[in-house]
Amino acid sequence: MRIGRWLQDHPRLLERAYRLHHWGFLKARGLLARIGYERVDRWIRGPEELGKRLVFDCRMCGQCVLHSTGMTCPMTCPKNLRNGPCGGVRSNGHCEVLPEMKCVWVEAFERSQRMPLYGKEMLQIQPPLNHQLEGSSSWVTLLAGRTDPPRGWLPTREGKDA
């Protein structure tokens, strides 16, 4: 856990790793598609969960937005908020629900300030979660193009630009 926290508190490192990772996956897309996303999901899910759980306390929502939320997992917020802090944050910056825990979004905001590549994405509106994807690999979901929001959802102007 301590290594995880250290990494999270160096969000610049993480966002570079993310960019490299993203690039690598997109390069390997053709190969992975030929193998079949179902099979790849079965292989990748375990290692992905292990790695992200160690670093981010990942909850396997299957729709990772870490780079848009200051390298802080929004699903660790007890209210699962994906668009910023609720109004209940305590004056010491701790969580309304778990008083001993620092608010996930206070940390996310601080970290996003130190992220030149993706920090601005905190301002984007995240669409509602697809609960059907829970437990699956978000890397495979991304490659297979299953990240679409609900059919009626309209991204805002800023969401489109990004």
Add this chain to the structure above:
Amino acid sequence: MTQAYKSDGRLERVLRSGLFAVTAELDPPDSADRHEVYDAALVLSQVCDAINATDASGAHCHMSSVAICSLLTRAGYAPVLQVSCRDRNRIAIQGDVLGAAAMGVDNVLCLTGDDVSVGDQPEAKRVFDLDSIQLLRTIKIMRDEGVFLSGRKLSVKPRLFLGAASNPFAPPHDWRPLRLAKKIEAGADFIQSQYCFDIPRLQEFMRRVRDLGLHEKAYFLVGVGPLRSERAAEFMRGNVPGVHIPDAIVDRLRKTPKEQKRAEGKRICVEIIQQAREIEGVHGVHLMAYRQEELVAEIVEEAGLLPRPRQLGAAGPVRRRSRSRERAAARKSTEP
């Protein structure tokens, strides 16, 4: 602004005409008696432009906000339906919004909701299927695009004035104006804030709101309420999530003799309204006088906010646009 009205309601008309708006929260009864709702509404209706029907605030169960809105619209009052994400998923909420609009509700306030752990049934399951920003966007899509989140068409769109909450007094303070920007981008037309007891903090927040140009995109109503005593103040800041009360206010109440504490609490509230009104970008106040509703009329009067406008499609029934044509058009487009 020459935009068409988004709702048929009075709150939108008051705000758009440039008047300083007053809304007030109704204390929802723990009762199955409709007259308790009407009694509570009676003391508020003459002194405010819309009445907020809370949705199990503080995670305490009371009569539901949809039911209170139903009773209020029957009697011709203008309610604000509060919707919290804590208790219902997206399917339930979209249905409630349609039903509320059909009953004549013109305003909806979209909230995240206090957590179940602060209520008296902390063992309940928390839902939070949507968050407040996703909820705002969902209702905006229903209103403007005429579809459910699934993309399925509505035959008549709900005409609603959309509200969001804001808490300028909770950390992370630098992020709060940006979060407000996000809410406005998602669809908020008006904002009702958490209790304000700290004017300098509000001034600082509104300065950033103006820098971002948000005061021209949505109407900002400052939340206020009277404190009964210093003990009530201590209780609120200890137990009500997101309430920030500076020590100076608590001390002022502590130094007041016992029999004058209530009057002093009221005076503080009036002073805060008057100071908030001076801030550029503040368009109204939202009164939350929990268990002291009888003070609301006095506060509004002493703050110099009476009389409330009556000519703006106000107390009486609002003349509605004919919907038969809209419905016929919708029917035609769905026919093969």
